[in-house]
Amino acid sequence: MILDIIISGLINGSVYALLAIGFSLIYGAARIVNLAHTAFYMVASYCIYFATHKLGVHPVLAMLAAIILVTLIGLVCYQLFINPIREHEAAVLIATIAMAMAMQEIMLIIFTGDYLSVPSLIGGYLKIFGVKIAYQQLLTFGVALLILAGVWALLKKTRVGLAIRSTAQDREVANLMGMNESRVAMITMGISVGLAAFAGAVVVPLTVVNPHMWMHPLIFMLAIVVLGGLGSLKGSFVGAYILGFTEASVVFLIPLGAFLKGSVALSVMILVLLIRPEGLFGVAFEEER
Amino acid sequence: MKIPKFVLSILLVACLVMAIGLPAYAAKVIKIGVIGPMKFMQGKGHWNGATMAAEEINAKGGLWVGKKKVKIELVKLDSNEFLSIIDATNAMELAITRHKVDFLVGGFRTEAVLAMQDIAMDYKKIFLGCGAAHPELCIRVAKDYKRYKYFFRGTPFNSRYLVKTCFIQMATVGGILKKVLGIPKVKVAIVAEKAVWVDPMIKAAKGFIPKMGMEVVGIWRPSAVATDVTAELSAIQRSGAHMIFTILSSSVGIPFARQVGELKIPAVQVGINVEAQKDGFWEATQGMGNYVMTLNTYARGVEVNELTPRFVNTYIKRFGETPTYTADTYANIIYGLAPVIEEAGTLDADKIVAILENREYAVPSGKNKYMKDAQGRHLHDLTWGPGYLTSLGVQWQDGKLVGVWPNRWKPAKGVPEITYKGIVPYKIAPWIIKEYKK
Numbered sequence: 239m240i241l242d243i244i245i246s247g248l249i250n251g252s253v254y255a256l257l258a259i260g261f262s263l264i265y266g267a268a269r270i271v272n273l274a275h276t277a278f279y280m281v282a283s284y285c286i287y288f289a290t291h292k293l294g295v296h297p298v299l300a301m302l303a304a305i306i307l308v309t310l311i312g313l314v315c316y317q318l319f320i321n322p323i324r325e326h327e328a329a330v331l332i333a334t335i336a337m338a339m340a341m342q343e344i345m346l347i348i349f350t351g352d353y354l355s356v357p358s359l360i361g362g363y364l365k366i367f368g369v370k371i372a373y374q375q376l377l378t379f380g381v382a383l384l385i386l387a388g389v390w391a392l393l394k395k396t397r398v399g400l401a402i403r404s405t406a407q408d409r410e411v412a413n414l415m416g417m418n419e420s421r422v423a424m425i426t427m428g429i430s431v432g433l434a435a436f437a438g439a440v441v442v443p444l445t446v447v448n449p450h451m452w453m454h455p456l457i458f459m460l461a462i463v464v465l466g467g468l469g470s471l472k473g474s475f476v477g478a479y480i481l482g483f484t485e486a487s488v489v490f491l492i493p494l495g496a497f498l499k500g501s502v503a504l505s506v507m508i509l510v511l512l513i514r515p516e517g518l519f520g521v522a523f524e525e526e527r
Numbered sequence: 528m529k530i531p532k533f534v535l536s537i538l539l540v541a542c543l544v545m546a547i548g549l550p551a552y553a554a555k556v557i558k559i560g561v562i563g564p565m566k567f568m569q570g571k572g573h574w575n576g577a578t579m580a581a582e583e584i585n586a587k588g589g590l591w592v593g594k595k596k597v598k599i600e601l602v603k604l605d606s607n608e609f610l611s612i613i614d615a616t617n618a619m620e621l622a623i624t625r626h627k628v629d630f631l632v633g634g635f636r637t638e639a640v641l642a643m644q645d646i647a648m649d650y651k652k653i654f655l656g657c658g659a660a661h662p663e664l665c666i667r668v669a670k671d672y673k674r675y676k677y678f679f680r681g682t683p684f685n686s687r688y689l690v691k692t693c694f695i696q697m698a699t700v701g702g703i704l705k706k707v708l709g710i711p712k713v714k715v716a717i718v719a720e721k722a723v724w725v726d727p728m729i730k731a732a733k734g735f736i737p738k739m740g741m742e743v744v745g746i747w748r749p750s751a752v753a754t755d756v757t758a759e760l761s762a763i764q765r766s767g768a769h770m771i772f773t774i775l776s777s778s779v780g781i782p783f784a785r786q787v788g789e790l791k792i793p794a795v796q797v798g799i800n801v802e803a804q805k806d807g808f809w810e811a812t813q814g815m816g817n818y819v820m821t822l823n824t825y826a827r828g829v830e831v832n833e834l835t836p837r838f839v840n841t842y843i844k845r846f847g848e849t850p851t852y853t854a855d856t857y858a859n860i861i862y863g864l865a866p867v868i869e870e871a872g873t874l875d876a877d878k879i880v881a882i883l884e885n886r887e888y889a890v891p892s893g894k895n896k897y898m899k900d901a902q903g904r905h906l907h908d909l910t911w912g913p914g915y916l917t918s919l920g921v922q923w924q925d926g927k928l929v930g931v932w933p934n935r936w937k938p939a940k941g942v943p944e945i946t947y948k949g950i951v952p953y954k955i956a957p958w959i960i961k962e963y964k965k
Contacts, residue, residue: 242761353781370791448778489759493746
C-alpha cells in the first residue's frame with residue numbers, strides 16, 4: 239500500500255507543482271494574485287480538444303499550438319485587464335476571478351457542459367511492484383519534472399531569470415537598477431500562463447474536459463502556495479507533493495471517505511499554517527513589511 | 528364626466544374575475560415549464576423529450592380543454608443545478624411567477640429537486656420530476672398529501688428499486704462469471720460517488736450483496752467530479768475484486784471507466800454509470816469504456832413494448848442520439864399529462880391530480896402506475912416490476928451500446944421468463960477472461 243501511495247502521490251504532486259509554480263512565479267515577481275491561472279489551464283485543454291477532434295491535428299502539435307495560443311491570450315488579458323490595475327491587489331483579485339468566470343462561460347457556450355476527452359499519447363500501462371501505472375501518467379510525470387527543471391534553469395541561468403528573481407526580491411530596487419519592472423512582469427505573466435497551459439496539455443489526456451475543470455485545481459493550487467509560502471517556488475514544489483501524497487493516503491487509508499481527499503489535504507494546509515503562519519518556505523509577514 | 532361609484536365597482540370586479548378566473552377557462556396556450564441543467568446532457572434530454580411531445584400534440588391542433596383546442600407552449604428554464612441549487616430555485620420561481628407556467632417537468636439532482644419541489648408546492652403547480660431518484664421526494668407526498676400532492680415522479684423509479692434492479696443484474700453477471708471463469712465466490716468492490724441519492728443504495732448493497740453469495744471487499748466513495756481515480760483503482764485491484772458495483776451519475780463515471788480500461792483492471796463493471804448511458808460515452812472514454820455495463824432506460828433496437836421503437840427511432844432521427852431517461856419528459860407529457868387534461872377539461876391542478884394519481888398507462892419504457900405506501904397513502908411514486916417498469920441492463924460492446932438484460936430473467940417461481948426483443952448476450956472483457964480463466 240505504501241508503494242501505491244508513493245506512486246499516486248508523485249504523479250498527482252507533479253501536476254499540482256506545474257500549476258502552483260506558475261502561480262507562485264507571477265505572485266513572487268509582480269505581486270499579482272492571478273485567480274484565472276487555472277482557467278488558462280482549462281482553455282488550453284479545450285484548445286487541444288478542438289484541434290485534435292475538430293481539426294484533426296496531431297495531439298502533440300495541438301498541444302504546442304494550445305500552449306502558444308493560451309500564452310498569447312494570457313498576455314492580452316494581462317495588458318487589458320491586469321496591468322492597468324496592478325497596484326490595487328483587491329481589484330486584481332476581482333478582475334482575475336471575473337476573467338476566469340468569463341472564460342468558463344465562453345467555453346460553456348461554445349462546447350456546452352458535455353464531458354469531453356482527448357486520446358492518450360501512449361496507450362498501455364507498466365507494472366511497478368504490482369502497481370499499474372498508465373504510460374500516459376508516467377509521461378505526464380516525466381514531462382512535469384522536465385518543465386520544472388526548465389523553469390529552474392530559466393530562473394537561475396538566464397538574464398531573464400535573474401531579472402525575474404531580482405524583481406521578486408525587491409521591485410523598487412530592481413527598477414532603480416535599470417530593469418524595466420513592467421516588462422519583467424509581462425514576461426513573467428507569459429511564462430506563468432505558459433506553465434498553466436503546459437499543465438493543461440500534459441493533463442488533458444488523463445482528465446475530463448469540461449468548463450468547470452478549473453475550480454478544483456484552483457483551490458488546490460491556492461492551498462499549495464499558501465502551504466509552501468506565498469511566492470516561494472521551492473515552497474510550491476514541496477507543497478504540491480505534500481498535498482499529492484496526502485490525497486493518495488486518504489484514498490488508500492479511508493476508502494469510504496475518498497471524496498474527502500481534497501478536504502483532508504486542505505486541513506493539512508491549515509495545520510501547517512497554525513504552526514508556521516508564513517508557510518513552509520515563505521517570508522514571515524513581519525519581515526516582509 | 529364622473530363615473531358612478533357602483534359602475535366603477537362593477538368594472539373593478541369584472542377585471543378581477545377576468546384576471547383570476549379566465550386563464551383556466553380561456554387559456555390561449557398551455558404553458559409547460561421544462562426545468563433542468565440545460566447546458567448539460569441531462570437538461571438537453573429534458574428539453575428534447577418535451578419538444579417532441581409538444582410538436583406531436585400541436586401538430587394535431589393541441590389538446591381539448593373543455594370545448595376548446597389549446598396548443599402547448601414550452602418554456603425552457605436552465606436550473607444550473609449541478610453548480611448551484613440557488614440557481615435551480617430561482618429558475619423555478621421564475622417559471623411560476625414570471626412565465627406563469629401551468630405545469631412543470633424536469634429536475635435532475637435530488638438536492639436541487641427537493642428545493643424546487645417546495646417552491647412548486649407553494650404555488651400548487653403540478654411538477655413531474657424527471658431525473659431525481661431519491662425516495663424522499665415521494666415520501667413527502669404521503670406524509671403531507673395536502674401540500675405535496677402536486678408532485679409526481681415521472682422518471683426514473685426510486686433509488687430503492689434502482690438498487691434492486693442492480694442486484695438482479697449483478698446476480699446475472701455473477702452467475703456468468705462463475706460459469707465461464709469458474710470463480711467460486713465473487714468479490715465485489717462498491718464504488719459510489721458522494722451524493723445524497725446514493726446513500727440509501729450503499730446501505731442496501733452492504734446488507735444484500737452477501738445474501739447473494741458474494742463478498743463485499745470494500746467501498747470507495749470518490750467525489751462526483753473527480754477526474755483521477757487511479758488511486759482508487761489501485762486499491763480495488765489490491766482488494767482482489769472480480770466485480771465493481773458502480774453507483775455514479777456524474778462526470779466521475781468517465782474517468783473511472785476510462786482508467787479501468789486503460790489499466791485493464793480485472794473486474795467487470797455493473798450497476799449505474801449515467802455517463803455510460805449516453806452515446807457520447809465511447810468518445811469520452813476514447814473507447815476505453817468497452818464492456819461497461821449500466822442500468823439504462825433505452826437502447827437502440829431494444830423493444831420493451833410497442834411504444835418503444837416509435838419513440839426511440841423518432842428521437843434518434845430528430846436529435847441524432849439515443850434518448851436517455853431524462854427524455855422521458857416526452858412520455859410524461861404525451862401519455863401522462865395530455866390525456867388527463869383532456870379528461871378533466873380544465874387546467875385546474877386539483878382536478879388533474881385526482882385523475883392522474885389513479886391512472887395506469889403505457890409509456891415507451893413500460894407501464895406507469897403510481898404507488899401507495901403500506902398505509903394506503905398516495906406516494907405518487909412509480910411502480911417497479913415485470914409488467915410495469917424494469918429498466919434495461921445495457922453494455923458497451925465494441926462501440927455499440929446494446930441491451931443485455933433482461934435476458935431470460937425469471938422474476939419469481941412459476942412466472943414466465945422475461946427477455947425483451949433485441950436483447951443480446953453479455954460479454955466479459957478479454958483481459959478479465961485472461962486473468963481468471965484457468
